[in-house]
Amino acid sequence: MTVSDAPFLALHEPRFEGREWEYVKDCLDTGWVSSAGAYVNRFEEALAAAAGTRHAVAVVNGTSALHLALLAVGVERDDLVIVPALTFIATANAVTYCGASPVFVDSERSSLGMSPDAVQAFFEECDEGPRGPVHRATGRRVAACVPMHTFGHPVRMDALNEVCERWGVPVVEDAAEALGSAWQGRPCGSLGRVGTLSFNGNKIVTTGGGGAITTDDDSLACRVRHWSTQAKVPHPWRTIHDEVGYNYRMPNINAALGLAQLERLPELVARKRAIATWYAQALAGTGVELCAEPEGAASNYWLVCALVPEGRRDELLATLQAGRVGARSVWDLLPEAGLHAGAVTCPHPAALELERRLVSLPSSPQLTTEDVARATARLAP
Ligand SMILES: *Cc1c(COP(=O)(O)O)cnc(C)c1O
Numbered sequence: 001m002t003v004s005d006a007p008f009l010a011l012h013e014p015r016f017e018g019r020e021w022e023y024v025k026d027c028l029d030t031g032w033v034s035s036a037g038a039y040v041n042r043f044e045e046a047l048a049a050a051a052g053t054r055h056a057v058a059v060v061n062g063t064s065a066l067h068l069a070l071l072a073v074g075v076e077r078d079d080l081v082i083v084p085a086l087t088f089i090a091t092a093n094a095v096t097y098c099g100a101s102p103v104f105v106d107s108e109r110s111s112l113g114m115s116p117d118a119v120q121a122f123f124e125e126c127d128e129g130p131r132g133p134v135h136r137a138t139g140r141r142v143a144a145c146v147p148m149h150t151f152g153h154p155v156r157m158d159a160l161n162e163v164c165e166r167w168g169v170p171v172v173e174d175a176a177e178a179l180g181s182a183w184q185g186r187p188c189g190s191l192g193r194v195g196t197l198s199f200n201g202n203k204i205v206t207t208g209g210g211g212a213i214t215t216d217d218d219s220l221a222c223r224v225r226h227w228s229t230q231a232k233v234p235h236p237w238r239t240i241h242d243e244v245g246y247n248y249r250m251p252n253i254n255a256a257l258g259l260a261q262l263e264r265l266p267e268l269v270a271r272k273r274a275i276a277t278w279y280a281q282a283l284a285g286t287g288v289e290l291c292a293e294p295e296g297a298a299s300n301y302w303l304v305c306a307l308v309p310e311g312r313r314d315e316l317l318a319t320l321q322a323g324r325v326g327a328r329s330v331w332d333l334l335p336e337a338g339l340h341a342g343a344v345t346c347p348h349p350a351a352l353e354l355e356r357r358l359v360s361l362p363s364s365p366q367l368t369t370e371d372v373a374r375a376t377a378r379l380a381p
Pocket of ligand 1: 062063
């Protein structure tokens, strides 16, 4: 087989091998396709079980889940919200939707996620105020902290929770990439005051498009569910709305797809962990370093990633792409982008190094050992 007819190895493709057809057909046969129906409830119950929380509220995507989670913990206009410098844009966009501004902090090489020490260092630039810490330089209140579990590798949540608790700041876990991952035996999505998930087409479980809020807090779950349905007050015939709500509820047809996907989550995680070990074996001793799950964590290895030698990232990515291997660099750091010029930004040397050296590798659950050999042959010949 020549390079030109080798199949393109995408970063992450969905696979429908369970009861997806059956459940989606059921929606079409019964006419229950939209924002009410039994699959939404069943999907939420299965999700709460998978995330280890009392509640899960299904919404239209992970970004809207973050938006509602931030509102639910009390983020208001002009507040500050701590986010990692190294994350997908959605984490910061949700902060902007609330009229608040992000504070960018450093990541850790070991977890690829938010550094609890960097968060502590930022709090030392704050004074205690009546409603939470107030940042001395801007006079703005710090209303939430949003760690993100990069590519499925959990943040050091015990240390981070301890720092945030000391300062009275609620933790919103952006677990979009980490369904099926765990920290100290507890599932990601259950490790903060509230968690958010994404079921976009490239995530480990997909609903086409979708997201969810996970929490143990009964009243928070209730508020979020209310806001996601245009804040409509239940009534047999009248249409009453008691607040400004959002049209964020997940449709039944998406939940049907998601339920079938979720039934296979343990199998998907097992396959992805096997793929990570194939990559690790192929890369051992090559100078390209596979990012292994941090100590104390069990990663879903949503996207397998590796650190390449300084200065070689773009050349290696061009070689991979030329061989029809869809590897990519990590996100450009948010504080370096023009969009957030002027945001409060803490020193972030580790995030800068990760940005220069990280590549994510094809990680679809259906990948074979031959596919992995083809990718690593170009990455570390
Ligand atoms: C995918 C993702 C989101 C947002 O999810 P959507 O469903 O695409 O809105 C948020 N944060 C992170 C880190 C993600 O990877």
